Amino acid sequence: MKYFIRRVLYAIPVLILVSLLIFIMTRIMPGDPARMYAGEQAPESTVEQIREEMGLNKSLPEQFVIYMSDLLRGDFGYAWHTEHEVIDDFAARFPATLELAICSLLLAVVIGVPLGILSATHKNSIVDHFSRLFSLAGASMPVFWLGLMLVLVFYVKLGISPAPMGRIGNGLNDPTHITGLFILDSMLTGDTAALKSSLSQIALPAVTLSLASMAIITRMTRSSMLEVLGLDYVRTARAKGLKERVVIYRHAFSNTLIPLLTVLGSQFGLLLGYTVVVETIFAWPGIGSYVTDSILITDYAPIQAFALLSAVLYLVINLVLDLLYTVVDPRVKYE
Amino acid sequence: MAERLLEVKGLCTEFKTLNGSVRAVNGVDFYLNKGETLGIVGESGCGKSVTSLSIMQLLPKGIGKVVEGEILFDGEDLLRMPEKKLLTIRGKDISMIFQEPMTSLNPVFKIGKQLSEVLRYHMKMDKKQAWEKSIELLKSVGISRPEMIVNDYPHQLSGGMLQRVMIAMGLSCNPKVLIADEPTTALDVTIQAQILELMMELKRNYDTAILLITHNLGVVAEVCDRVLVMYAGYVVEEADVNTLFDHPCHPYTQGLLKCMPKVDETRERLDMIEGTVPSPYAMPQGCRFAPRCPKRMPQCDTEKPELYDLGNGHKCRCLLYREGDQ
Numbered sequence: 001m002k003y004f005i006r007r008v009l010y011a012i013p014v015l016i017l018v019s020l021l022i023f024i025m026t027r028i029m030p031g032d033p034a035r036m037y038a039g040e041q042a043p044e045s046t047v048e049q050i051r052e053e054m055g056l057n058k059s060l061p062e063q064f065v066i067y068m069s070d071l072l073r074g075d076f077g078y079a080w081h082t083e084h085e086v087i088d089d090f091a092a093r094f095p096a097t098l099e100l101a102i103c104s105l106l107l108a109v110v111i112g113v114p115l116g117i118l119s120a121t122h123k124n125s126i127v128d129h130f131s132r133l134f135s136l137a138g139a140s141m142p143v144f145w146l147g148l149m150l151v152l153v154f155y156v157k158l159g160i161s162p163a164p165m166g167r168i169g170n171g172l173n174d175p176t177h178i179t180g181l182f183i184l185d186s187m188l189t190g191d192t193a194a195l196k197s198s199l200s201q202i203a204l205p206a207v208t209l210s211l212a213s214m215a216i217i218t219r220m221t222r223s224s225m226l227e228v229l230g231l232d233y234v235r236t237a238r239a240k241g242l243k244e245r246v247v248i249y250r251h252a253f254s255n256t257l258i259p260l261l262t263v264l265g266s267q268f269g270l271l272l273g274y275t276v277v278v279e280t281i282f283a284w285p286g287i288g289s290y291v292t293d294s295i296l297i298t299d300y301a302p303i304q305a306f307a308l309l310s311a312v313l314y315l316v317i318n319l320v321l322d323l324l325y326t327v328v329d330p331r332v333k334y335e
Numbered sequence: 336m337a338e339r340l341l342e343v344k345g346l347c348t349e350f351k352t353l354n355g356s357v358r359a360v361n362g363v364d365f366y367l368n369k370g371e372t373l374g375i376v377g378e379s380g381c382g383k384s385v386t387s388l389s390i391m392q393l394l395p396k397g398i399g400k401v402v403e404g405e406i407l408f409d410g411e412d413l414l415r416m417p418e419k420k421l422l423t424i425r426g427k428d429i430s431m432i433f434q435e436p437m438t439s440l441n442p443v444f445k446i447g448k449q450l451s452e453v454l455r456y457h458m459k460m461d462k463k464q465a466w467e468k469s470i471e472l473l474k475s476v477g478i479s480r481p482e483m484i485v486n487d488y489p490h491q492l493s494g495g496m497l498q499r500v501m502i503a504m505g506l507s508c509n510p511k512v513l514i515a516d517e518p519t520t521a522l523d524v525t526i527q528a529q530i531l532e533l534m535m536e537l538k539r540n541y542d543t544a545i546l547l548i549t550h551n552l553g554v555v556a557e558v559c560d561r562v563l564v565m566y567a568g569y570v571v572e573e574a575d576v577n578t579l580f581d582h583p584c585h586p587y588t589q590g591l592l593k594c595m596p597k598v599d600e601t602r603e604r605l606d607m608i609e610g611t612v613p614s615p616y617a618m619p620q621g622c623r624f625a626p627r628c629p630k631r632m633p634q635c636d637t638e639k640p641e642l643y644d645l646g647n648g649h650k651c652r653c654l655l656y657r658e659g660d661q
Contacts, residue, residue: 123397230395232438238393239433240453240504241426254443329443330488 003334004323011315015308019071022307023064031298037080054080067304076308077301081293086305089290095180096167097279097286101271102181103202104210108267112214113260116221120229121248131218138215143274147208147281154204162200164282169197205282209274213267220263224256231255257328265321272310337368340511340544341390341429346404348382348389351397357615359385361568362404364642367512372538372545374559374576376552376591380612381565383548387514390546391431392421408512427457430505434517436497440489446473447485450504457508472503476533495526502533509541516548531558552595556580561648564588567613567623570642574649584651586630622654630655 034051035042051057055066070077076086119131154161162169167182175186175194183202186194228234229252237251238244275288283289287306294302325332348360360382367373375383388394389401392413406413408429413421433439440449450472451465460468466485473481476499489497498518505513515534519527535558538545547559555562555576562579564572564587572585583589593606610627619625625635635654643656 232433232435233441235393236433236439236501236504237441239391239426239431240456241422241424242452242456243422251441251444255441331442331490 004319007319007322011319014315015311016068018311019068019304019308020064022304023067025307026298026300026303027060027063029295029298033080033298033300036297036299071308076305079294079299079302081297081299082290086301089302090287090305090309093285093287093290096284097275097288099167099181099183100202100205100209100275100279100284100286101268103183103206104271105213105264105268107206107210108214108217109264112217113221116218117225117248117253119218119222120225123226128222131222135215135218135222138211139219141211143208143212143277144281146211147205147278150204150208151281161204162197164204166283166285167198167201168194169201172197205278205284208281209271209278212274213271216267217260217263220259221256224259225252228252228255254328258325258332261321261324261328265318268317269310269314272313337371339366340369340408341367341546342405342407343386343390344405344407346386346389346406347402348385348394348399349402350385350399354616358402359399359568359615360389363565363568363570365563365570365573367544367546369511369544370538370542371561372547372559374547374549374555374562375565376549376555376562377565378550378612380567380615382568383550383565384516386565387431387516387546387548390514391425391429393431423457426453427508428510429512429514430508430510431514431516432498432501432505432518434520436494436501436521437489439501440497442489444488445485446487446489446492446500450485450500450507453504453507468507469503472507473500476500476503476506476537477529478503494522495530498522498526498530499533502530502537506537506541506543510543512544512546513538514546514548517550518547519551519554520549527554534558552591564591567618568615569623569652570650571624571652572650573642575647578647578649582649584645584649584656585624585653586628586655587624590627590629622652 032047032051034047034054034056037054038047038050048057055063058066067077074087076090078084079086079089082089115131115134119128122128151161151164155163168174172194175182175191175198176189178185178188182198183195186192186198225248229248234247234252237247242251275286276292277288278284279286279288280292287309291302291306293299294306322334326334343363343365346360346363347358349356349358363382363386365373375386377383385394385399388399390406390413392401394400401414404414408424413424416424440446447466447469450469451460451462454460454465454468455462458465458468469485470481473484478484478496478499484492484496484500489500492500498521502518505515513534518534519530522530531554534545537543545558547554549555559576561575562573563570564579564585566587572579572583572588574582574584579588580592583592587608590606590608594608596602596605608627609629613619613623613626619636621637622628622635622640625631628635632654638654640652640654640657642650642652643658644650645656
């Protein structure tokens with residue numbers, strides 16, 4: 001508990017620093033938000049008036065103080081390009097991103113972990129060669145290229161996949177809003193048409209987003225399994241006469257959870273970054289595509305909010321993982 | 336005649352290395368009777384641990400392999416037994432304890448879980464029975480507060496305690512054979528004595544045959560009935576323990592015994608055997624001990640000695656004892 005409080009306290013300076021950095025970075029970005037909003041033809045006086053409304057005529061330190069004090073009051077600012085409060089936009093779009101992230105991470109774990117284990121237990125076999133090739137390819141393919149290729153093959157050429165346009169097929173209504181996650185909501189309401197459509201809509205973006213993580217998880221699982229399989233206590237487990245399956249999954253795998261959790265934590269950060277690209281390719285109405293739009297028209301508030309939210313999520317996930325270490329490994333204890 | 340439990344015939348084990356195959360164990364024969372303690376001694380790399388791992392078939396997969404020979408347990412060859420049947424013997428009828436107690440237990444499971452796992456699997460006990468039996472077992476190997484220790488994790492116990500746990504685990508299904516691979520090497524001397532004492536006591540109580548792998552002749556003298564001396568993958572001498580210590584025949588055994596300090600002697604330096612164990616890639620043509628042997632004869636470099644029978648179960652692999660040469 002003491003450890004938990006300390007960690008939360010440590011997060012405060014980190015977040016202040018992050019907000020300062022984001023603030024500076026948005027201001028360095030080329031482009032004038034007021035001009036973008038007013039339009040190219042607008043007279044200078046109008047632009048000046050808008051600039052005043054946006055509070056951009058004040059000095060940078062002044063702007064930062066206003067930004068921080070707004071943050072403390074829970075005000076994330078106003079998105080000029082959508083004409084909504086940023087927080088409302090986020091609330092509307094976050095479930096889409098969450099659904100995509102969960103599906104990708106799930107895919108990465110469900111395929112990556114068993115593949116890594118198989119690869120380690122069948123070292124230098126065909127399976128192992130395939131998995132190593134796969135993880136090398138997965139880790140080296142750029143996400144934007146992979147996304148476009150998948151669309152080209154599965155939508156354009158083969159026609160198995162629906163058009164890469166959002167979360168649900170044309171002509172279908174969104175499932176009744178319960179959690180905002182379409183797959184879950186359509187299951188809860190028994191809306192099979194929506195379920196089918198949202199599953200086929202999410203397939204390609206989820207695969208695109210997960211491949212890099214899957215590759216890294218596979219490699220990591222393989223290498224830590226190989227290490228553990230050579231250890232004395234695995235030999236002891238075999239000497240007890242336990243079945244090979246029990247030796248591998250109970251005795252060896254449970255000892256690879258720590259490095260695996262660590263990788264999962266860092267993959268989450270990567271995933272957040274990649275959503276920006278993937279959501280843009282697949283017109284996915286999540287936070288990633290929202291931020292892309294904001295960057296293109298230099299709308300400061302959403303960009304700042306996205307970066308801050310990412311930082312908070314990252315901190316929270318890593319704290320949860322650190323606490324989980326104590327569950328998976330009795331040797332880990334925090335004072 | 337005593338009942339033969341385990342009989343190893345012509346065991347050859349090879350290891351794959353980057354420079355080709357290496358034969359770590361070369362035609363080893365021995366037997367183990369019911370209730371007997373057989374010691375296998377030798378330097379590091381002589382093949383004693385590999386012999387024990389070959390019996391249990393725990394050689395590292397894809398690297399070590401038994402290429403020849405038979406390992407008969409209760410008349411059945413373990414090497415040609417289906418995996419499923421082998422699993423019912425391994426850990427139940429033949430169990431094994433290892434050199435490093437600190438790394439031989441799984442760090443993420445409670446002691447009680449690791450003990451009861453064997454009981455549940457081999458003795459078909461339910462969770463509660465197995466847990467209670469684990470506490471009982473810990474008590475029998477001299478662990479105090481066993482009902483608390485079952486809830487501990489390996490890192491919370493000392494090396495000596497862990498080796499006791501390993502012994503408890505090894506003996507949990509009343510095995511007919513216990514293979515102990517250097518069970519005391521990693522422990523300090525006072526604990527070593529306790530562990531040996533414990534093993535002997537358990538042997539008396541359960542009539543378990545023990546195969547004790549060690550490089551410590553003191554340990555052999557204390558607990559073994561018979562001894563095999565191994566050198567470079569071969570058995571070089573086999574005898575009962577008194578014969579071996581009183582009348583060692585092989586120059587290697589004689590050398591080993593000379594290396595031991597004695598209480599009634601005042602010597603500045605201990606004797607030693609000149610030279611080192613030959614590299615597995617460059618084994619001598621004739622007798623493998625010849626390059627280091629103080630009694631080396633010209634024919635030792637060219638002729639391979641057999642294991643010559645000297646009577647009363649005493650055997651020695653040295654040309655000095657070949658009939659007609661003496």
